Amino acid sequence: xxxxxxxxxxxxxxxxxxxxxxxxxxxxxxxxxTASGTILETLSVPNPVxxxxxxxxHDLHTLSDWVFDTLATLSRHHPLSTFVSSGHGSxxxxxGSDPDxxxxxxxxxxxxxxxxxxxxxxxxxxxxxxxxxxxxAMMHGATHQARQMFWMQQAAPKAFxxxxxxxxxxxxxxxxxxxxxxxxxxxxxxxxxxWNVAEKRWSPIVGxxxxxxxxxxxxxxxxxVGTIRPAIAKRHGLPSNMKVLAGIHDSSANFYRxxxxxxxxxxxxxxxxxxxxxxxxxxxxxxxxxxxxTCNSDVHGRPVGGALTMGGREFTHVTGRDDxxxxxxxxxxxxxxxxxxxxxxxxxxxxxxxxxxxxxGRIAGPKPADAAERKALAVLYTALLTVExxxxxxxxxRVILDGIFLRDPLYAALVAALRPRCDTVxxxxxxxxxSGAALLARHGSPPASVAxxxxxPRVFHYPPAxxxxxxxxxxxxARQSSMxxxx
Numbered sequence: 001x002x003x004x005x006x007x008x009x010x011x012x013x014x015x016x017x018x019x020x021x022x023x024x025x026x027x028x029x030x031x032x033x034t035a036s037g038t039i040l041e042t043l044s045v046p047n048p049v050x051x052x053x054x055x056x057x058h059d060l061h062t063l064s065d066w067v068f069d070t071l072a073t074l075s076r077h078h079p080l081s082t083f084v085s086s087g088h089g090s091x092x093x094x095x096g097s098d099p100d101x102x103x104x105x106x107x108x109x110x111x112x113x114x115x116x117x118x119x120x121x122x123x124x125x126x127x128x129x130x131x132x133x134x135x136x137a138m139m140h141g142a143t144h145q146a147r148q149m150f151w152m153q154q155a156a157p158k159a160f161x162x163x164x165x166x167x168x169x170x171x172x173x174x175x176x177x178x179x180x181x182x183x184x185x186x187x188x189x190x191x192x193x194x195w196n197v198a199e200k201r202w203s204p205i206v207g208x209x210x211x212x213x214x215x216x217x218x219x220x221x222x223x224x225v226g227t228i229r230p231a232i233a234k235r236h237g238l239p240s241n242m243k244v245l246a247g248i249h250d251s252s253a254n255f256y257r258x259x260x261x262x263x264x265x266x267x268x269x270x271x272x273x274x275x276x277x278x279x280x281x282x283x284x285x286x287x288x289x290x291x292x293x294t295c296n297s298d299v300h301g302r303p304v305g306g307a308l309t310m311g312g313r314e315f316t317h318v319t320g321r322d323d324x325x326x327x328x329x330x331x332x333x334x335x336x337x338x339x340x341x342x343x344x345x346x347x348x349x350x351x352x353x354x355x356x357x358x359x360x361g362r363i364a365g366p367k368p369a370d371a372a373e374r375k376a377l378a379v380l381y382t383a384l385l386t387v388e389x390x391x392x393x394x395x396x397x398r399v400i401l402d403g404i405f406l407r408d409p410l411y412a413a414l415v416a417a418l419r420p421r422c423d424t425v426x427x428x429x430x431x432x433x434x435s436g437a438a439l440l441a442r443h444g445s446p447p448a449s450v451a452x453x454x455x456x457p458r459v460f461h462y463p464p465a466x467x468x469x470x471x472x473x474x475x476x477x478a479r480q481s482s483m484x485x486x487x
Contacts, residue, residue, distance in 0.1 A: 017078040018438040021067060022250065023047065023087035023169050025112075025273050028063060029434065030070045032078040035442040037257060037435035037450060041077060043070050049111050054155055055142070057108035060093070064103050064176070072236045080238070083177055083228065084245040086253045086437040087169030089190025092145040094152055094214075097164045099176045100231065106163035107156055110148045113141045113349070120151045128193055133203035135296070136191035137289040140349040140358060146193035146205050153209065165214045168192070170247025178226030178244040182219035186252035189297025189304075197297045198284055219246040221256075221299045222443035245440055248299065250433045251276045251306075256299050257436030258400060261450040267395040269386055270432065271403030271411075275311035277389035280304050281397075291392050292353040299440075307389035309345075309352030311382045311405070317347035317361060318378035320371065328410045332376035334462055337470045341365040343381035344474075344481040353388045354478055364477060383414035384474055390419065400454065402427040412457035418471060420464060425454040 017040065020031040029044040045066050048059035074080060090112040095104045116124075124147050128134050134144070142148055145168065153160045167175055168187035175181045188195035194215065196203050206212055219225055228242040248256070251270050255278045258268050267279040278296060282305025287293045294306035335341075345354045347361030368374040382405060390399060399422065405411045406426055416424040429435070429452070439450065 016081045018082045018084060018441045019071065019074055019078075019080050020434040020437045021083070021085040021173055022433050022437070023085065023173070024250065025088050025090070028066070030067065030074060031431070031434040031438070032074050032080070033434060033438035035082075035438060037438045039431045039434055041074065042431070042434070043073070053108050055108065055151070056111040056114040058091070058111060060103035060105055060109055067173070068232070068236050071238060075238050080242055082243045082245060082441045083174075084437050084440055085170040085173040085247040086250045086433050087173075087187070087247070089168065089187055089192060089249045090143045090145075092148060092166050092168050092192070093172040094149070094160065094163045094166050095172065095175065095181070096162070099179055099229070104172075104176055107152050107159050110142050110151065112143045112148070116142050116147065116151065120147075120154060123154075124150050127205050127208060129204045131287070131289045132198045132284075132295055133196050133205075134191065134193045134289075135189060135195070135197060136294040137292070137351075139191065140351075144191055144193045145188075146203070149211065150205075150209065163214060165216050166211070167216070168247075168249075170249070174225055174244050174247050177228050177232060179229050180225040180244070181216040182225050182246050183216050184219060184221055184246045184248065185297045185301045186221055186249035186299060187247070189295070190249045190252070191294055197295050197301070197303050200301060221246050221248040221252075222440040248437055248440060249296075251278060252296065252298060252304075253436035253440075254402065254432040255304065255436070257432055257439060257450065258452070259298065260436075260439050261452045263398070263400065263452075266398040266400050267390060267393060269389065269399060269401045269403075271311060271382075271386075271401070271405035273310065273312040275309050275382065275386055275389060275405075277307045277386070277393055277395070278304050279393045279395055282393045282395075286394055288392070290355045292351065292389070293392055299443075305393050307353065307392040309385050309389065310348050310350045311385050313348045314343075314346065314352075314361070314385065315378045315382050318343050318363075318381055319374050326372070326375060327408045328376045328379040329372060330410060330460065332373050333380050333410060333414070333460075336368070336373065336377050336380055337462060337467065339366045340470070340473070341368065341377060342474050342477055343377050344478050345385070353385065353392060354481075357481065360481060362481065379408055379411050380414060383411055383418060384471070386415050387418045387471075396422055398423040398425065400425055400427060402429065402432050404430055406430070409458055410460065413460040416457045417460040417462065417467060424457060426457055427452055427454055429453070
């Protein structure tokens with residue numbers, strides 16, 4: 001595999017550098033950071049997926065080569081002291097007893113966008129428990145770690161029975177480096193269907209399927225589970241005393257960064273492949289599994305209300321393949337609003353906030369004339385989806401926007417315009433996951449300032465009454481569209 005693409009490099013290297021492996025669905029990044037969350041250097045590579053075998057799966061063997069080679073590169077640039085991984089919560093790895101046996105996996109890691117066999121889907125559903133046992137509605141494809149485990153168990157019972165344990169993505173990498181297997185609450189609280197966050201217990205499927213022995217004991221995200229294995233340190237020239245932390249769910253790492261900075265009351269919206277809104281203030285009784293809402297966990301194991309939708313994928317469906325990555329034009333957004341052009345959910349395979357909408361996405365009203373108008377419509381659409389997430393959570397106070405959508409300044413401007421009586425701010429730093437994960441290295445130490453530069457979005461000028469009327473029309477059409485019966 002290629003060495004990856006260098007995103008950023010700074011020469012102000014500081015001691016006690018934390019290395020953060022951030023495993024996303026689309027890309028993987030290795031970051032060198034200070035313990036106060038300042039990113040010093042980032043290297044990235046696409047997260048490889050292959051089609052062969054019993055299911056579409058992530059190529060952990062190829063990715064492992066890149067991870068260890070890149071760790072070696074970073075160790076020549078920075079005095080690495082601590083390793084921590086963050087990762088998406090929609091996948092896990094069934095591992096054997098030896099982290100050096102190939103990629104360590106007992107069976108290939110299922111790509112969560114892989115469609116489930118019908119018999120697995122139907123047999124799994126009645127086993128999955130209540131909403132709080134699952135933490136979410138049934139999502140698309142092979143999403144949910146418990147569903148992947150069930151599929152593996154049915155498809156390859158011998159291999160499954162010989163496996164040592166099932167690990168979330170961050171804990172898999174902690175195990176590869178340290179040899180110590182643990183579970184962690186933010187990862188299992190990210191719709192794994194294995195852990196009931198509200199009641200702090202295993203979901204019933206763990207007992208009914210006799211999975212207790214392959215789900216390892218819990219560790220806190222910030223806990224040192226071990227040091228780097230001597231064989232790995234010697235093979236790749238890594239520091240022999242490098243500590244390995246348990247690791248954390250990616251959106252939870254970003255949320256933790258704001259908690260550490262004192263923004264406990266804010267709703268945080270992370271943007272990328274998913275729009276993920278998290279609030280520690282949303283009452284549990286408000287969570288509605290039929291509206292894309294979830295019950296997540298913060299690093300302390302406390303419930304966090306969530307609302308999510310695959311906004312990045314919806315954005316791409318609207319822009320099309322010829323998107324030139326130009327920023328949206330405010331005049332074209334105003335034109336889309338004025339002529340009543342609407343992108344209605346959902347173009348992808350996930351319902352998101354609108355039940356039964358998967359695959360029914362469409363553009364209503366006059367069609368965009370070119371790529372620039374499609375970009376304008378896509379930015380408007382994702383802002384509307386963001387506000388739907390916030391409304392679902394009952395968020396009326398401060399909202400902090402961050403992530404890749406902020407590369408286009410009109411996204412934040414539109415979210416602010418769509419909720420004019422609320423406080424909307426943005427953080428243009430797109431390294432929130434890595435920064436939050438790096439902060440785990442000093443968890444429990446004397447408080448230190450965590451500087452986050454929050455900005456007020458630019459103003460999107462449009463008559464408020466007309467904008468509000470467009471929003472009401474879009475909401476009505478989106479709900480009606482989601483209930484249409486596919487022909």
